[in-house]
Amino acid sequence: MMKTAVTVLQEMMIKMCEVPKYECIAQSGPQHQATFEYRCEARGVVVCGRARSKKEAKQEAARLMLQQLHARGVPVPAPYATPPPRAASPAAPASPERPALPGPAAPAAPDARSSVALLRELCEEYRLGEVQYELVGDTGPPHLRHFTVRAALGLHQRSATATTKKQARQQAAEQLYTYLRENLARLTRDFVEEEALQRAQEKSILRARTDEALERYVELAGADDAPWRPDLGQRVAHYHLGLRAHLGEDTCARGLQALAEPQEAPERALRRVCDELGLRLETLALGAADTESVSVVRLASTSPALSFAGPTAAAAATAALRYLRRTLAEQPAAPQPH
Known part of the structure; x- marks a missing residue:
C-alpha cells in the first residue's frame, strides 16, 4: 500500500x-x-x-x-x-x-463516496424514518443500459439515472441527503459528516460480524456433535421446557419409558435415564470435611442448565428424577397465532 x-x-x-x-x-x-x-x-x-x-x-x-x-x-x-x-x-x-x-x-467529498451511508446515518440520528429505494426505470440497449432509482423518505423523493444501479442509488441518495441538510440546517448543524461515515462503517462491520456469528450458530446447531445451545426464539414463559424442546418427542418417550421401569436406587435410575436422553451425569459434593456437606447432581449439557442438590447423593438424584418425570410428561403448548 x-x-x-x-x-x-x-x-x-x-x-x-x-x-x-x-x-x-x-x-x-x-x-x-x-x-x-x-x-x-x-x-x-x-x-x-x-x-x-x-x-x-x-x-x-x-x-x-x-x-x-x-x-x-x-x-x-x-x-x-x-x-x-x-x-x-x-x-x-x-x-x-x-x-x-x-x-x-x-x-472527492465524503457524501459523494458514500451518500447512502450518510443518508442512513442522518435519518437514524434524527429519527426521520427509513429511506426506500426503488428501481423505476431501465432503458437502453443491453450494452448501454441506463437505470433510474428513486430514493423516497416520507413525502420527499429524488430520482437519478446512471449506467449502474449502484451509481444511480448513490446519486439519488446524494440529492435527497443534500436537500435534507439544507432544509434541516438548524436541526443538523451538529451533524459531522466524517464522524457519520465512521459510524456507518462501524455499523456495517458489526452487521457483517453478526451475520457471520448467526451463520456459525446455525451450522453448529445442525451438527450431530454440536453442544447444547439456547433457543433464541424461546419465550420466557416456556423456558422451563427448553430440555423437552431440545430432546424431541421420540427421545422424551424413551426417557418416560425408562422412568416407568421398576424402582431401583435413585442414583442408578438417574444414570439409566440420562443414558436414554443422551445427557452426561455429573456429581459433586460441596462443603468442608468437618462440616455438613451438600450433594449436587448436574445434567450436562442442557439449556437451561440443570443442577439439583440434596443432603445426600440419593436425595439429589431423587430431585432430578422428579423434575425429569414432570418435564418429559408435560405436553408442549401450541404456538400462539401472531
Whole structure:
C-alpha cells in the first residue's frame, strides 16, 4: 500500500531532525458543504491545502509541501516528486461561488463516496424514518443500459439515472441527503459528516460480524456433535421446557419409558435415564470435611442448565428424577397465532 503524503513528509523530516507543523487556519462555505484549509510549514517553506474535510486538507497540504521541497532540491520519493502546479500560487484568484482547490484534481467529498451511508446515518440520528429505494426505470440497449432509482423518505423523493444501479442509488441518495441538510440546517448543524461515515462503517462491520456469528450458530446447531445451545426464539414463559424442546418427542418417550421401569436406587435410575436422553451425569459434593456437606447432581449439557442438590447423593438424584418425570410428561403448548 502506498504511503500517504503526511506519512512520507513526516518520515523525511524526522531524518532531518525536524517536524512539520500543521494548522487548520480556515473553514468556509455552508455547514453541509464546508471547505477546510490547512497550513503546513517545514524548512522555511509554507503552503496551504484546501479540501472538503480536515483530513483531506491536511493530506493536500503535505502533498504540496513535498512538491515544493522537491523543487528546492530535497530528495522526495515517487510519486510525490513532481513539480508544484502553477494553480497553487497564493496570488491566484478564487471564485467566491466555487473556491479553487490546489492540485490537478479536487478530492472527492465524503457524501459523494458514500451518500447512502450518510443518508442512513442522518435519518437514524434524527429519527426521520427509513429511506426506500426503488428501481423505476431501465432503458437502453443491453450494452448501454441506463437505470433510474428513486430514493423516497416520507413525502420527499429524488430520482437519478446512471449506467449502474449502484451509481444511480448513490446519486439519488446524494440529492435527497443534500436537500435534507439544507432544509434541516438548524436541526443538523451538529451533524459531522466524517464522524457519520465512521459510524456507518462501524455499523456495517458489526452487521457483517453478526451475520457471520448467526451463520456459525446455525451450522453448529445442525451438527450431530454440536453442544447444547439456547433457543433464541424461546419465550420466557416456556423456558422451563427448553430440555423437552431440545430432546424431541421420540427421545422424551424413551426417557418416560425408562422412568416407568421398576424402582431401583435413585442414583442408578438417574444414570439409566440420562443414558436414554443422551445427557452426561455429573456429581459433586460441596462443603468442608468437618462440616455438613451438600450433594449436587448436574445434567450436562442442557439449556437451561440443570443442577439439583440434596443432603445426600440419593436425595439429589431423587430431585432430578422428579423434575425429569414432570418435564418429559408435560405436553408442549401450541404456538400462539401472531
